Amino acid sequence: MKHSVPDGLRDLLAQAAGVGHAPWRTLLKPGDWVLLLAAGVLVATSYPLLWRGGKADRAIVKRDGQVVTELALNVARRYEVTGAIGTTLIEIQPGRARVLSDPGPRQYCVQQGWLTRANAVAICAPNHVTLQLSGRSGQNGAYDTLNY
Amino acid sequence: MALMTRSTIELPVTVDDYRIARYAAAAIALTVAEAALPSPLPGIKPGLANIIVLVVLARYGWRDAAWVSLLRVVAGSLVIGQFLAPGFFLALAGALCSLAVLALAQHLPPRFFGPVSASVLAAFAHIGGQLLLARVWLVPHDGVFYLLPLFATAALVFGAINGLVAARLLAAPVAANPALKGAS
Numbered sequence: 001m002k003h004s005v006p007d008g009l010r011d012l013l014a015q016a017a018g019v020g021h022a023p024w025r026t027l028l029k030p031g032d033w034v035l036l037l038a039a040g041v042l043v044a045t046s047y048p049l050l051w052r053g054g055k056a057d058r059a060i061v062k063r064d065g066q067v068v069t070e071l072a073l074n075v076a077r078r079y080e081v082t083g084a085i086g087t088t089l090i091e092i093q094p095g096r097a098r099v100l101s102d103p104g105p106r107q108y109c110v111q112q113g114w115l116t117r118a119n120a121v122a123i124c125a126p127n128h129v130t131l132q133l134s135g136r137s138g139q140n141g142a143y144d145t146l147n148y
Numbered sequence: 149m150a151l152m153t154r155s156t157i158e159l160p161v162t163v164d165d166y167r168i169a170r171y172a173a174a175a176i177a178l179t180v181a182e183a184a185l186p187s188p189l190p191g192i193k194p195g196l197a198n199i200i201v202l203v204v205l206a207r208y209g210w211r212d213a214a215w216v217s218l219l220r221v222v223a224g225s226l227v228i229g230q231f232l233a234p235g236f237f238l239a240l241a242g243a244l245c246s247l248a249v250l251a252l253a254q255h256l257p258p259r260f261f262g263p264v265s266a267s268v269l270a271a272f273a274h275i276g277g278q279l280l281l282a283r284v285w286l287v288p289h290d291g292v293f294y295l296l297p298l299f300a301t302a303a304l305v306f307g308a309i310n311g312l313v314a315a316r317l318l319a320a321p322v323a324a325n326p327a328l329k330g331a332s
Contacts, residue, residue, distance in 0.1 A: 029259070031257070031265055042300075
């Protein structure tokens with residue numbers, strides 16, 4: 001029975017079982033630990049650094065495609081725009097913005113709720129008013145094109 | 149009818165050639181085996197063949213490691229049908245950057261740094277080279293760098309594991325290790 005296993009295979013199996021091997025932790029030298037730790041920290045910091053591009057810092061209000069105002073998203077405030085059929089009320093809070101009320105019949109832009117990401121947009125079409133957020137990387141940093 | 153003279157070209161084969169060919173064969177086998185593994189994202193692979201490159205680097209120096217690495221890229225891509233495809237150039241760019249970093253990393257004081265450090269550094273160089281080529285040639289848009297954290301994570305994890313395996317193979321007595329005896 002013993003001879004039914006080829007020698008090479010037996011060696012391989014013995015090796016897989018760790019015969020005659022040093023334990024894993026002795027294979028790491030002090031510098032290896034330092035380097036692994038530093039690399040881990042570097043990789044971990046690369047996540048927030050590269051993936052916060054979607055954060056919005058400005059709200060742009062437009063009527064008939066023309067910019068009415070640009071509001072910074074760092075202080076809470078409200079802004080009124082008079083559009084085609086009435087007044088749209090926009091509410092700003094730190095880091096987010098929403099359409100609080102709108103005269104449109106279906107209230108889509110109001111029901112959209114808070115906008116937080118750059119380039120998010122709420123369109124109150126009946127009143128010809130749009131509210132769009134903009135991030136630090138310019139007008140349309142997160143998208144190549146936007147079509148409505 | 150005149151007798152044709154024998155025109156066999158004899159290329160002298162040195163012991164070095166045999167050794168490099170043996171290690172390259174092992175690396176190519178790992179490349180082919182790895183090609184069968186599913187990958188969550190194109191470009192994220194364990195890079196098992198680099199274990200062989202690390203062992204060769206530690207045993208025989210940078211020149212042999214470079215031979216094994218580049219033979220692995222060329223012959224491995226021929227075997228899996230990727231030769232001159234985009235993946236081949238990405239692998240080549242990664243391998244060249246890794247070799248450049250390994251050329252520097254082999255001068256780290258061996259008292260404090262083992263194969264794991266070399267492996268992790270080479271893995272980062274590998275994704276660096278690949279991403280740069282991808283940015284310049286395949287995806288001319290900074291969007292590729294959004295993937296950097298994922299690639300860097302993969303490089304750290306697989307680099308550390310490959311380095312540990314290489315360190316273990318190097319620590320094993322050569323007699324108990326027929327597959328890695330090389331030309332001895």
